Amino acid sequence: MSRGELNISRWLEAHSDRSAGLNTFARNAILADVCGDGDFRLVLTDVRLEADKRSRLKVYKGTLLTSDQVLPDIPSSLISFYSDELEPRVPSIAVACGSDLLIYKNNKPFYKFCVPPSPITPLEEETWKRFGEPNCDFAQVMTDLKSVRFNQLSARSQELLTLPPEQVPEYITRFTGLTPLKTSPIVSMTTLNRFSEDKSAIACPVLGTESGIIYILDSQTFTILHQADVCNVRTTPAIIKTAGMFDVEYRIVIACRENSICVLRRGWLEGKSLIQMTEDIVDMVLVPGDNFIVVATASKFLHCYTKRGQRVWSAPVFSPVTCLCLVPLKHLSTHLIAVGLKGGSVHLYHGRQPVDYTNSPDSPSALVFGQLGQEEHVMVVITMAGTINFKILKRTADFNLSNQDKLAAPTLQTKPLPLPKRSKLFIEQSMRERQNPIEMHQSFQEDLVRLRLTAARALVHSLTDQSGAGNAQEEIKLSAQVLGLGPKFTLILTLENMNAEKPIYNFLVVFHAKPSVYKLSTYVVFVPLIPPSLSYKMETKVTEVLTNEGVPQPPQAIRVFVMRKEQANPVLAASINMPPTDMTGLLL
Amino acid sequence: MPEPNPLEKLNWLIHFQHVRGEIVQCKNLIKNEIKRSGGRNEFAYFKQGIILREEGKTQEALESFQTCMKLNPENADAIKQVGKCLYEMRRFRLSLEAYLEAEKVSTCPDWQIYYNIGQCLMRLGETAKSKEYAHKAVQLGKHEAAYSLLIKILTSEGDLRSAISVCNAAIESCPDSVNLLTETGLLCLKLGQTQFAFERLSSALALDPVCAKALLGIGCITQSHDEHDVALTKYKVAVSYEPNSVALWNNIGLCFYSKQKYVAAISCLKRALWISPTNWRVLFNLGLVHLATYQPASAFNFLCAAVNLRPDVPHSFTGLGCALFELNDGENAERAFKQAMALAPDDPVIVVNNVVCLAGMDRKEEAKDLFQKFNSLLQDGVVSKEVVAIAEKLATVFEVDGNDESYKNEESKDVINKSINETDELASGDLSPRELAADEV
Structure with a gap:
């Protein structure tokens, strides 16, 4: 694909409204002929998560907002389906809010279906009966409730157990007499055609709940036609897609939160795990015809699997995928997949090959493709920042699908190796070596031996030298200061705790001096606990022993040992060189 | 009187925002949901843990998963995540214990648990046991990761022939895995099955024409057939994608040496030596040049x-x-x-x-x-x-x-x-x- 071909966009930018302020998730926007007049409208939900605002169901005619209804709760999914064959054909719109399915027809509320509650434990039922009895000891009964596993309780009991004690009686009296229900929210929805593959044929809503149950509903009576578990292990559906017809043979493919993909076929009461992914599934589409499952993962990959779960291909994408959308192109008899990418672009893939891209103002949040108004091929992009963007696919666009083969593997550019230039110095050195290798070798060996000798000497020196007054392992440091001119000196030692976390304790300092030369005021100092990063100062008076004639002796060193109590090895040793006694001072 | 909302009402949204990468919003939502449920929403804690782990805050993530386990001690997924956190913290013994616990709790056999147990055991040096679990994982899942683990164990045991037969089985179930194809090719090369190695590496390159490892292998085969220029072109592509490979630079050096371009050979070998100063092969080759x-x-x-x-x-x-x-x-x-x-x-x-x-x-x-x-x-x-x-x-x-x-x-x-x-x-x-x-x- 050359750049020139890409520059002429295959998409007409029909309309873009940055101030729409929509918060629409994937699978929450559809194109449907809601009025039955052949003029397809865009229906979407606008979600508000704030407690004081309500989510809305909006209908756009062309680019104009024509209907705006408040929803009772946060919607999770939106579908449209035909429920009868009466003329004019008007589809129903269904919104999943919590565990209710709200059905609208002609933009008016039409019916409300509630997911059947799951059974509660007998003990819980019993407790609520007892709450209703007069003179009931709430605290006593609540302990019974606590013995039930928390996630098996109904929402009512769950909330009761989290309430502060003073609100409990009021809360209980609000509900007395009513049996608690344990309902499960609808998390995902889709439709399944009843007996015809036709676009406007009667279809059944398919619901998936948090508890991992799939319901297939009759679109006229809203009774449950079929009910099945997603899988034999606890899995929660996230995305549901269908293929086939309910009355003939069908296949429901469910992408789960636990990163597995399960399949459910006609008559099964339990789905079968088909694929187990190691990364999070962002979105999934089924490609009709081949029955391929295309999955986008959070690790920036598109994977394609057959209906039996074998991987066909994997393709990396440039940035994280936010949503997928199937783009059926009847006139080319093919299906493309639109991939919404973070940062604001939509790439179109034909199989594993990207064939086109188009831009959106920012990261797309929901993508729909289909008929809008009278125009057959429209893509609506609703971005995370709330912009709504309409694009029309040009009728001439054929995506060069016929000459795909020419776009073979990219030709590899062979750059020369990044080798450094041979420097003059390098050449000169090697010439020199070539001329007198033997002398070079010998003088090198000689110098090497000499270096080793010096190193060994330095090592021996440092081993014998005791001057190092620090212990890295114990992280203590000792410094000394000698004050005075003699024969009386003051020796000030500072013991510092270098460790920033641990205090040191059980230490003592021992002085070692020749008694014939120096007399000390103390020979052993017990060090109190030194907190981290602090130091302790200790003072010792040193008196030089003068000979009978009053003549000072040649100065000697006093050795200091820092010991830990009841240990023979000193932690640290140092010798302090004493200054000679100042004779002039003595004479005075 | 309306019934209160179920705790798990917005779990789907938490998951949805997380996989779409809206981490900030997701964290806010989790915070609200935990507050609304009085700290009882198991899934919110679970996702919080996953987000924290992805952000590299393993210790905090671990705490979150532990809260999750306190709420529901039979949640095998949470135990698995605890194991994963501990593995990332390199506390393999504890991680192993967590996974064994998960195996006990889990209602049906799970290849991921077996795979992870195998990996922990290998880290702990218990290869024989590790092999057992890797086998189990492969039988259950036929997953690329499990195959790779088994191949790694067999290779480390020096049992190259079984490793290759596992490789072949693996390629049958994941025919488009570049890693497995390359691995097989290199193993064959070690055993001297040059022709087979060449086929495997070529198919790996057909899928990913810039796979450095496969290019190195192919280059090596052509080099041993004295086609130094062909080998060099392979190495050139590989080296632009993996500029710090000792093996690549070493082999490039030897190609130049065979073409009697000694200066180039020396500079390539010296680059290899600079990357890995204690590689005796590079030192030996430099000596010879x-x-x-x-x-x-x-x-x-x-x-x-x-x-x-x-x-x-x-x-x-x-x-x-x-x-x-x-x-x-x-x-x-x-x-x-x-x-x-x-x-x-x-x-x-x-x-x-x-x-x-x-x-x-x-x-x-x-x-x-x-x-x-x-x-x-x-x-x-x-x-x-x-x-x-x-x-x-x-x-x-x-x-x-x-x-x-x-x-x-x-x-x-x-x-x-x-x-x-x-x-x-x-x-x-x-x-x-x-x-x-x-x-x-």
Whole structure:
């Protein structure tokens, strides 16, 4: 694909409204002929998560907002389906809010279906009966409730157990007499055609709940036609897609939160795990015809699997995928997949090959493709920042699908190796070596031996030298200061705790001096606990022993040992060189 | 009176925002949901843990998962995540315990748990047990990761044949895995099944034309067939994607050496050495290139380092002997040769080099004796043409015994250089695959 071909966009930018302020998730926007007049409208939900605002169901005619209804709760999914064959054909719109399915027809509320509650434990039922009895000891009964596993309780009991004690009686009296229900929210929805593959044929809503149950509903009576578990292990559906017809043979493919993909076929009461992914599934589409499952993962990959779960291909994408959308192109008899990418672009893939891209103002949040108004091929992009963007696919666009083969593997550019230039110095050195290798070798060996000798000497020196007054392992440091001119000196030692976390304790300092030369005021100092990063100062008076004639002796060193109590090895040793006694001072 | 909302009402949204990468919003939502439920929403804690782990805050993530387990001790997923966190913190023993617990709690067999147990066991050095779990994981899941683990265990045990058969089974179930194809190709290469290796690596390259490992393998095969230019083009592509590979630079260096571009060879080998300063193969090759450019003093240093790193390689000693001979240090040269001969007494390359050096040092009798041994070796085994050519030259030298000194010296010097070439040729031949092995780990 050359750049020139890409520059002429295959998409007409029909309309873009940055101030729409929509918060629409994937699978929450559809194109449907809601009025039955052949003029397809865009229906979407606008979600508000704030407690004081309500989510809305909006209908756009062309680019104009024509209907705006408040929803009772946060919607999770939106579908449209035909429920009868009466003329004019008007589809129903269904919104999943919590565990209710709200059905609208002609933009008016039409019916409300509630997911059947799951059974509660007998003990819980019993407790609520007892709450209703007069003179009931709430605290006593609540302990019974606590013995039930928390996630098996109904929402009512769950909330009761989290309430502060003073609100409990009021809360209980609000509900007395009513049996608690344990309902499960609808998390995902889709439709399944009843007996015809036709676009406007009667279809059944398919619901998936948090508890991992799939319901297939009759679109006229809203009774449950079929009910099945997603899988034999606890899995929660996230995305549901269908293929086939309910009355003939069908296949429901469910992408789960636990990163597995399960399949459910006609008559099964339990789905079968088909694929187990190691990364999070962002979105999934089924490609009709081949029955391929295309999955986008959070690790920036598109994977394609057959209906039996074998991987066909994997393709990396440039940035994280936010949503997928199937783009059926009847006139080319093919299906493309639109991939919404973070940062604001939509790439179109034909199989594993990207064939086109188009831009959106920012990261797309929901993508729909289909008929809008009278125009057959429209893509609506609703971005995370709330912009709504309409694009029309040009009728001439054929995506060069016929000459795909020419776009073979990219030709590899062979750059020369990044080798450094041979420097003059390098050449000169090697010439020199070539001329007198033997002398070079010998003088090198000689110098090497000499270096080793010096190193060994330095090592021996440092081993014998005791001057190092620090212990890295114990992280203590000792410094000394000698004050005075003699024969009386003051020796000030500072013991510092270098460790920033641990205090040191059980230490003592021992002085070692020749008694014939120096007399000390103390020979052993017990060090109190030194907190981290602090130091302790200790003072010792040193008196030089003068000979009978009053003549000072040649100065000697006093050795200091820092010991830990009841240990023979000193932690640290140092010798302090004493200054000679100042004779002039003595004479005075 | 309306019933209160169920706790898990917005779990779908938490998951949805997380997988779409809206982490900030997701965290807010989790915070609100935890508050709304009074700290009882298991899934919110679970997702919080996952987000924290992805952000690298493993300790906090672990706490979140533990809260989750407190709320529901039978949540195998949370236990698995705890194991994963502990594994990331490199506390393999604890991680193993967590996964074993998950195995107990989990209602049906889960290949991921087995795979992770296998991985922990391998980290703890219990290979036999690890293999058992890897087998289980493979049987349950037929997943690429599980196969890779099993292959890794078998390779580390040195059981290359079973490793290859596992590889083949793995490729059947994941036919488009570049990693597995490359792995298989390299394993075959190690076993010397060049043709098969070439096929596997080619199919890997068909899927990913810039897979550096596969390019290295293909390059290595072509290089051993003396097609140095073809090998070089492969290496060139690979090196632009993996500029810090020792094996690549080493092999590029040897390609240049074979094309007698010594300066380029030296700079490539030096780059390899700079990346991995204690790689004895690179040091050995550098020594040989320096011998070829008649820089015996440098050669000595490189070979000396190679010998110190791996004192069990006879060829390094041979090279060292040649270098010392050039440096007129006959005594040490002889010691080096003796060591080489002790390590590999029947290697004709070592023997012929020794003969040449002895002849050069004017110790004809010993040289002749050794030459006889060499001739008998020639009859037994297969040797390359160059060794035979040197042998013929040596034979003529020994025949014209009475000739004048200077002529002989000249001749033998020529021979030495050639024989050194020979050593390197061999080295490059078997070096590259071994080099690959080092790179895989």
